[in-house]
Amino acid sequence: MSKNKLSVVTFVAAGLLALSLSACQKQEGPAEKAGKEIDKAVSQAGQQIQKAGDSIKETAK
Template sequence: MKSKMRFTVLAMLLVSASLAGCQQHEGPAQKAGKNIDQAANKAAKATGNAVNEAGKKIQQAGNNIKNGG
């Protein structure tokens, strides 16, 4: 009975050790890719804001022309 318990404990330790070894850590390429993604998202957001502002100005200019002022 003791040997079965020892085997079970040993098996559990081996499984937990193997799972701990499977954790993936970010390498330099993954970190660089994440930084590029963040920069691209910021640029897209800034571009979208600029386009929206330009659209508002164009709409306002069109309304001014339409209303004669």
């Protein structure tokens, strides 16, 4: 096989491998979506608590 043909075959094989791996990706279920929403809510609550703590510190000064 010439180098060009080998390069093309290698490129096509790599592309097919990447395509097949991306197609096998598991879909996100309802529990995973709920978990992400809970994580987001906890993060936002933590930010609000941090702001409240900073406000209390400023008031105490």
